[in-house]
Structures are given as C-alpha cells and as structure tokens.
Amino acid sequence: MTVEWHKFMMHPNELNWTDQHLAAVEVDGRKLGIARWQDQLYGFQQKCPHASADMVSGYVDAMGNVVCPLHRYKFCLKNGRNVSGEGYYLRTYAIEEREDGWYIGLPPKSMFKWI
Numbered sequence: 001m002t003v004e005w006h007k008f009m010m011h012p013n014e015l016n017w018t019d020q021h022l023a024a025v026e027v028d029g030r031k032l033g034i035a036r037w038q039d040q041l042y043g044f045q046q047k048c049p050h051a052s053a054d055m056v057s058g059y060v061d062a063m064g065n066v067v068c069p070l071h072r073y074k075f076c077l078k079n080g081r082n083v084s085g086e087g088y089y090l091r092t093y094a095i096e097e098r099e100d101g102w103y104i105g106l107p108p109k110s111m112f113k114w115i
C-alpha cells in the first residue's frame with residue numbers, strides 16, 4: 001500500500017494529551033488520534049467506525065486496545081482489529097521518529113476514504 005509520510009510534530013510533549021494518554025491531531029486536513037502505550041506511539045482514525053464517537057475521548061486498556069467512549073467497542077492499536085468482536089475495523093497509521101521530528105504514514109488523500 002502506498003503511504004505518504006507527514007511530519008506532524010517535533011516532540012510528543014507538544015501534544016495535548018488526555019489523562020488516558022490519547023491526543024487529537026490534524027494532519028493534512030485529516031483528524032487523527034494518537035495513543036501512547038508502553039512507550040510507543042500509535043496513530044488511528046479519530047472517529048469510531050461504529051457510530052463516529054471521538055475515540056480520543058476513550059481510553060487504552062491494559063492489552064493495548066483503544067476503547068470507544070460511547071459503546072466500549074475495542075480496537076487493537078497495532079492493527080485496528082475490533083477485538084471485542086462487533087465486526088468493525090479502525091484504520092491505524094504507522095508513526096516513525098526521525099532525526100527532524102515525528103512522522104505519520106497516511107494513504108494518499110485520493111485513497112483516504114477507501115483505506
């Protein structure tokens with residue numbers, strides 16, 4: 001899959017983290033969520049694929065799943081799998097630390113709504 005890398009911050013301290021270690025960012029006009037779990041950062045779509053709740057208002061459980069605040073569906077931060085079994089899928093995005101800052105890999109904009 002084609003990915004375009006976007007620099008979105010110089011340092012994680014720039015983000016407005018919730019007390020659940022989640023933060024909202026806007027990158028290339030797209031609203032995304034960032035989770036900090038076990039010293040790693042994970043990117044994902046901010047809207048829940050079930051009924052569009054704000055995933056950044058949820059929390060990350062002990063297994064590394066982001067939990068939706070509305071109906072508590074759970075999604076694996078690493079691959080977006082709906083581990084609570086309702087059959088949805090949360091888009092997730094790779095994050096890389098580079099010498100000049102932090103980057104997130106997004107599909108090209110023309111493909112964003114399909115992937």
Ligand code: FES
Nearest residue numbers: 048050051068071
């Ligand atoms: S809106 Fe997220 S689980 Fe229903």
